[in-house]
Amino acid sequence: MITEHGVLPIALGDNWAYALPTSDGVIMIDAGPDYDGAWDALAAQLDAAGLHIGDVRYVAITHAHIDHCGLAFRWQAHGVPVVASELESQSFLHGRNIIGYQTQYVFDHMRRVGVPEERISGFIEAREKMRRAYRSGDNTGGGVRRERWPGLIRGTPFRADEELSDGAEIRLGGRRVVLVSAPGHTPGNCVFFEPDTGALFSGDQVIPGLNSNPGWHWDISVEPPKRFRSLPAFADSLDRIEALDVGHLYPGHREPSDEVTEEIERVRRHHRKRQGQLREMLGEGPRTPYELLMTMFSRLPDRRLWQALAEVTGHIDALVVGGEAVEVEADGLLTIRLS
């Protein structure tokens, strides 16, 4: 159903994509994830609202995670231009290898932050088990957590048809949607704001009730690849969003919300709490990121290592960038101490 802001939310597994009908066609926010049946589900939801795939004039992408941009290549095959932030455009070219799955750097970095080999193996094993379960169609049991989409999601590389800079406007049939650069969740992440309705299409930057994962990303255009310090950028992006006159959040996951200030403040509270915990632990002496992680989450299963490490690393980055802590590397092992 089309909302009071003139938005059709489209549910695709765990994701929302949004259709904005105008007198001149439709603007889509995010392409949607690519699992078996996703495209048909998308078309059916447009049809049910009296809109159609053929009405879509632009697909605007928030970031290069495959649950948001997986179907971009399908839109392009239908002749619909895909537009995205110029800061994110390189990431779309690498498909599964870079769109949230920079696996080789992840394993190397796990070693660097002190994760024992057997736990890295345990992590790889848990991932394989999950993929096997998917292929056999059993995603309900066998120790494998219920997944968020009806099947494996794919990442097909594509090149954005138009690369937009911060503040660029997508104009169609009297509607105007502004790209607001919001790095953090990914290095070139952006959100889309419609000033006339106060609607913010917040992607994974602000997800009501959920703390967006800062993620591990590497810039592979430089040698050696450089890790992006996500959380300090993420916090700056929250400030940028707060400065907009947002009345309503249409997120990439979870339910839309009017509680914009509350959601932003909730995320900041979470950041302050985690960084306070880190300061306390580091007050007792230098620690590797893995030691900090295990003090924070002592019973962490192997399969959650990557995600949890990315979070802890994000908060360490915030302390480092803020001048409160320093990283010391010796024999390939990273240690953090208070400055």
Ligand SMILES: [Zn+2]
């Ligand atoms: Zn994401």
